[in-house]
Amino acid sequence: MTLDVAQLCARLIRFDTTNRSGGDCAGEREAAEHVAQVLHDAGVAPTVLEPAPRRTNVLARVPGTDPALPAVLVQAHLDVVPADPAEWSFDPFAGEIRDGFVHGRGAVDMKDMVAMTLAVVDRWHTEGRRPRRDVVLAFVADEEDQGAHGAHWLVEHHAARFAGVRAAISESGGFSHDAGDVRLYPVGTAERGTSHLQLTATGRAGHGSRRNDRNAVTALVTSLARIAAHEHPVRLTPTVEAFLVGAGKALGVEVDLDDVDGTLARLGPAAKLAENTVRCSTTPTMLQAGYKVNVIPGTATAQVDVRTLPGTVDELVATVDSLLEPGVTREFLEHQPPVEAPVDSPWFTAMADALRAEDPAAVVVPYCLGGGTDAKAFSTLGIDCYGFSPLLLPAGYDYRAMAHGVDERVPVSGLEFGARVLDRFLSS
Template sequence: MEELDEVVDICRDLIRIDTSNYGSDDGPGERKAAEHVAGLLEEVGIEARIYESTPGRASVFARWGGDGTREDALLLHGHLDVVPAAAEDWTVHPFSGEVQDCQQGGLSVWGRGAVDMKDFDAMLLSVVRERQRTGRIPSRPIVLCFTADEEAGGHLGAEVMVRDHPEEFEGCTEAVGEVGGWSTTVRGRRMYLVQAAEKGMAWMRLTARGTAGHGSMINQDNPVTRIAEAVARIGAYEWPVRLTPTMRTLLGTVGELAGTDVTPENARELVEEFGSATRMLGAVLSNTTNPTMLGAGYKVNVVPTEATAHVDGRSLPGYEDEFYATLAELCGEDISIDYVSKQDPWETPYDGALVDTMTRSLLAEDPDALVAPYLMSGGTDAKHFRDLGMRCYGFTPLRLPEDLDFTALFHGVDERVPVDALKFGARVMDRFLDEV
């Protein structure tokens, strides 16, 4: 559908609006992007509302569709913020929205947010605008939501909206957002991965306290030593493989191609079948903990009273107790743990009418492909929407070239999305809305 080519222009325009999220009060915020999105909706007659949680941190909501025959609404959500980017590291300026050819991916839209996740925002906006113009409005009520602050845990976006404005989600029983529906290739077969679960997020600050003193003297109560030992234990620990229902289904699909059953013992071998996507999928076979920051002291000859470390922990659905018990054991009694952000994992059964609709929409555009669920290693706003009882999925359909290392583009340098993949996603989303 030529009209849906607008998806490329919308994606470029959104990328050009710098919405870098530094996890603090610094940064431009999402207000300018929110106003742009609201304008695109209102231009075709869809009323939009902008909410600010703090000055400049803005989210957009709109209700669309519904003919009175259904009360259960569908939430379609994306976020407007992006992680920061250093222009000197990039081939093109990260906020240029340039369209350039490249060896991996072909003709692509370049820029921060191209895959996380202004591509989905653009798909959604282009399809909704075209359907509104032509009167092809879904019979099911649709809530459109574009949030602030997802890249820092959603505390100034989805979390505050769920808490302070639950009326915006009235009737929503299901939600669709990032990150799923993208393709990978396994044994020559293209496979689309629909997100049906994601790991819990435990961003933590570890603190060791001890006795200050002169660096030239013996000190048996040195907090730097204590925090270093804890970090070393955490970083070296090998978490055991745990197969969640979602990953058992995904690896079962791969096992059929490989002619083998799925077991914890061969799970990592089966994940290797995904090539570059193993980077993400290998991380969801177990809980994970990665030390990321260290802090201590103010002078080389002074033992400080305190030393800190930050750790990015991710827990599998169903294995939270094991995660926190093991973490406490690795830290030891002398290390205190404070959580910068703590959110539970979730898993939605991969069944029902919405799953069938996603599958049919993909296969209508790519009939020989396979479709399967996966567990995501990162976090999304779905964690907050689950608090309202919604069944959540990630569905950002992209048909990708086999040689493109797609998972490396998330938060990476030279982030880009192929133009053909964007247009494919718009067509699939249009089919999806025919049936929801």
């Protein structure tokens, strides 16, 4: 008897793996130990690795029938972002299955993918099947922070575990997206680069009641207002261009690559899959200044979430510099470059074939993720990384509001569909 994918997902949700960043994490150990046990029961030998206490990663390799073929990696993270129970209509870590959904934090980000992968491996064991090529599994810690205890650590210290891997699949792709009468399935073939920018304003401290033309707070907020209001120019990557052309053809919409904003307007609901990835973005997110209301502080700081497209970093830095007030400096605290995998590849074709085998109405298009994933770590090993965590979603279900959102949940039928698609792809 094979394991039920919805039950697997619910059980994983009940492990509180909340990652509050900065090293403040409940720890992934219990969830990792559970995953390791499921793999062991399915005849797969897991390796458990901890770079720090309770920050646990699980690696395994399922041997294929043809070891000469390049291997494929399935990578998924075990940690989740915080969930405030006061904001939710149900316990975010109860892992309830009701009304056709699995409820709880991590349901779509991304314990669903962990559950679907485990269900496939268990089915192979039960039915005595093996994939054609080696399938490497990585269930990792710390994706919701910097990956220092997860993917980036594994790549730096255990790269040999990924020998022979040519392509990888993970979150944020392969889900259905209703666009009128067309059901699109965007497969992630790229993601924007992630940078954390810190601004520091230096001025003259003084009494709040006195005129001060070197107020650090004023200089900082003026700079931030300019940065937030600035519209960066359109820069089309091959992935986004292919999405616009493919979605436009499927929807019967005129695509004008010289007028991307107009094209997006004509795409209707499908535009949500591309509107955040045709430009770089600079979004202020954190502010810190002062210690008393009647004291003008000498310094003020802010952090800005920066997302970059290939070939745009120098241009973006110059733009930010031009928007800063005198006395405001900037530094990049972190920079992870953009990631792009080929669309014209047998991997993408196999994903599309697997989706269409389970949903003949599927229109499969490449797309660029607006955020970032552990693909940024694994791509440094020369692995082509794709967003492919397949789900067939019901009408009215807002998938993009689920990850990091309130009342996160995933449809049971979607999980069952996804497990079948993953089986087809990984077995092919």
